[in-house]
Amino acid sequence: MQKDSIRCITIVHPPNEIKEYRLLSAFFRLIGIWVCENVEEEYGDQTDFTIRIRYEDDFVSEWQRISCGTGGELKECSPEPEVGYTEEHWLSEVLRQMEYCFEKSTYQEIKKIAICYFTNDLMRGSYAVGYFGDADDPRIFAYMGKSKQRFYKAYQELVELEKADPSKYLLAAICNCQRRINELYTVIWKAVKNGKIKDDEGIFRDILREHPFIPYDEINRRLSKILEMDPKNYAAYAIRGFVKQLDDDRILEFVYDFENAVALCGRRSYASCLLYHIGKYFETVRIDKAFEEKYYNYAYQVNPYNYRAAYKVAMCHRRQGEHNKAMKILEGILNILSKKTVLEMLQPVECAYQYKTNSEIGKMYIREEKYRESIRYFEQAKACGSSDKNMLFYNWMFGEEDGAVFKKAAVKKLNIYNCQMDLADAYAMLDSYEGILRAYS
Numbered sequence: 001m002q003k004d005s006i007r008c009i010t011i012v013h014p015p016n017e018i019k020e021y022r023l024l025s026a027f028f029r030l031i032g033i034w035v036c037e038n039v040e041e042e043y044g045d046q047t048d049f050t051i052r053i054r055y056e057d058d059f060v061s062e063w064q065r066i067s068c069g070t071g072g073e074l075k076e077c078s079p080e081p082e083v084g085y086t087e088e089h090w091l092s093e094v095l096r097q098m099e100y101c102f103e104k105s106t107y108q109e110i111k112k113i114a115i116c117y118f119t120n121d122l123m124r125g126s127y128a129v130g131y132f133g134d135a136d137d138p139r140i141f142a143y144m145g146k147s148k149q150r151f152y153k154a155y156q157e158l159v160e161l162e163k164a165d166p167s168k169y170l171l172a173a174i175c176n177c178q179r180r181i182n183e184l185y186t187v188i189w190k191a192v193k194n195g196k197i198k199d200d201e202g203i204f205r206d207i208l209r210e211h212p213f214i215p216y217d218e219i220n221r222r223l224s225k226i227l228e229m230d231p232k233n234y235a236a237y238a239i240r241g242f243v244k245q246l247d248d249d250r251i252l253e254f255v256y257d258f259e260n261a262v263a264l265c266g267r268r269s270y271a272s273c274l275l276y277h278i279g280k281y282f283e284t285v286r287i288d289k290a291f292e293e294k295y296y297n298y299a300y301q302v303n304p305y306n307y308r309a310a311y312k313v314a315m316c317h318r319r320q321g322e323h324n325k326a327m328k329i330l331e332g333i334l335n336i337l338s339k340k341t342v343l344e345m346l347q348p349v350e351c352a353y354q355y356k357t358n359s360e361i362g363k364m365y366i367r368e369e370k371y372r373e374s375i376r377y378f379e380q381a382k383a384c385g386s387s388d389k390n391m392l393f394y395n396w397m398f399g400e401e402d403g404a405v406f407k408k409a410a411v412k413k414l415n416i417y418n419c420q421m422d423l424a425d426a427y428a429m430l431d432s433y434e435g436i437l438r439a440y441s
Contacts, residue, residue: 003103004167006048007235008034008270013053015039018345019396020053020090026123027091031113032172032226032235036270039339044269044303049101051094088118106167113173116157125150126180127397128406131349133187135409138197138204141188143402145207148184151177152211168226168233175226175239178219182246185213216247237261238274245277255281272303279312292316307333307353318364327364333357344392348410355384355414362422371429378423382439385416 009028013021025035036044091114099107117123125147132140155177161170185208191197192204199205220243226236241257244250258274265271279295282288293316299309310333317326337354340346346354358381365374383389387407394403394410420439427435 003101004106006033006098006101007233008036008047009049009051010036010038010042010044010047011051011053012038012040012042015339016343016345017053018340018343018347018393019087022127022397023087023090023123024051024053024094026126027114027117030117030122030173030176031110031169032176032233032239033169034235034238034270043305047270049098088114091118103167105165106169109161109164109167109170112161113158113170116154116173120150120154120157122150122154122177122180124397128348129180129183129187131352132406132409132413133190134196134413135191136196137405137409139402139405140409141191141197141204143398143405144184144188145204148181148188148207148211151180151184155181168229168236171222171226172235172239175219175222175243178214179239179243179246181211182213182243185211186246216243216250219243232264234261234264237264241274241277251285267298267302269303269305272299272306272309275299275302276306276309276312279309283312304332305336307336307350307357310336311353311357314360318360323364323367327361330357330361330364334361344390346390347393348390348406351384351390351410352414355381355416355419358384359419359422362419362426366422366426366429369429371426374426375423375430375435378419378426378439381419382416382423385411385414387411 011021011024021037025037028035034047036047038044042050092111095107095111095114102110129144129147132144135141155174158170158174158177162174188204189208192199192208197204220240223236223240223243226233230236237257237260241254241261244254244257255278258278262271262274267275275295276299279292279299282291282295293313296309296312296316299306300313304310310329314326314329314333317323317329333353334357337346337350337357340350358377362374362377362381365371365377391403391407394407397403398406424436424439427439
């Protein structure tokens with residue numbers, strides 16, 4: 001393998017090892033390396049490197065040994081670590097296995113970026129910003145304000161490293177920090193502007209003034225350098241597209257950059273995310289049904305495991321009256337998520353799609369007058385709002401105090417009351433008074 005040519009990796013992990021996956025994937029995305037998540041088994045197009053996080057017998061070790069390989073070859077890691085194995089060790093072990101993939105100077109630089117990543121806890125700083133952007137709890141936006149500070153501090157540290165001869169990975173990390181600063185700025189600004197949160201004392205305005213919105217040209221300067229070093233670096237186009245999405249003057253241009261990234265990928269499975277974003281643009285901004293369906297279908301075709309794209313395609317089929325096709329896809333989404341549903345590590349967006357999919361199937365069964373079947377799916381949807389469901393993930397990602405705040409916001413976002421009304425209607429059709437009461441419990 002040519003050194004410094006890593007553009008995309010695959011992380012294969014058991015469904016309960018989401019901590020390791022989130023920590024590793026957030027780091028590689030920071031440095032401009034795309035990540036494909038595979039649960040339990042490897043699928044999708046071949047990437048430049050594969051990381052396998054696999055089970056170990058409990059009596060052997062409490063930590064999960066990380067194994068890495070390229071071209072299907074599995075490489076064993078070093079002997080089990082000492083007691084007190086931490087998150088930093090997961091990444092350092094993976095980087096040790098990847099050392100031969102990079103030039104010596106690049107590898108040393110990436111290790112310094114990793115220190116910055118952990119010191120500022122950037123994984124937690126960047127998690128689910130957009131998802132919780134429509135919340136109305138000021139504590140969530142206070143958390144985002146702290147995350148903005150984390151990224152600004154990391155940005156300053158990485159700029160110091162840039163004074164040496166920077167690699168494309170360092171430049172990507174700086175650009176991604178700038179992008180996150182702008183993203184957090186935009187989310188907080190919109191919440192204040194739209195009255196989602198009150199700011200009578202000017203606290204959030206102070207947060208915005210402290211680290212202002214970074215101009216597009218300043219970010220693009222480094223992205224252009226990456227493309228000079230590596231003209232086929234599709235991550236640079238993707239980052240540029242995400243940056244443009246946050247800029248009111250350039251939001252209409254981001255599709256061009258995403259299309260460039262997809263063209264360089266050759267429409268592989270890992271391009272599905274960008275194709276989905278283009279579809280969403282035509283759905284919510286341009287309001288063009290033909291292009292909306294076209295890009296959602298592309299996203300689903302190249303990666304059937306992209307449950308977000310699958311859901312959109314199912315809704316397109318439903319809109320066209322093709323209920324059997326819609327039902328088949330929706331059931332497929334539940335199969336994709338089923339491996340994680342029994343675990344406490346189900347992530348907010350996964351829980352949301354589990355809720356939406358169960359609820360939609362329930363509605364389709366009601367239209368077919370199959371009320372018992374609809375009740376089963378509505379009950380499953382309602383269960384997504386359980387107060388203790390996936391709290392382990394929330395506490396790990398946001399901390400115990402903020403975890404409860406984010407969990408409450410996520411449940412509110414699901415709008416469980418609508419599901420309860422649908423469930424009550426289904427019970428009513430079966431003349432079950434007890435069921436109606438239970439629906440609202």
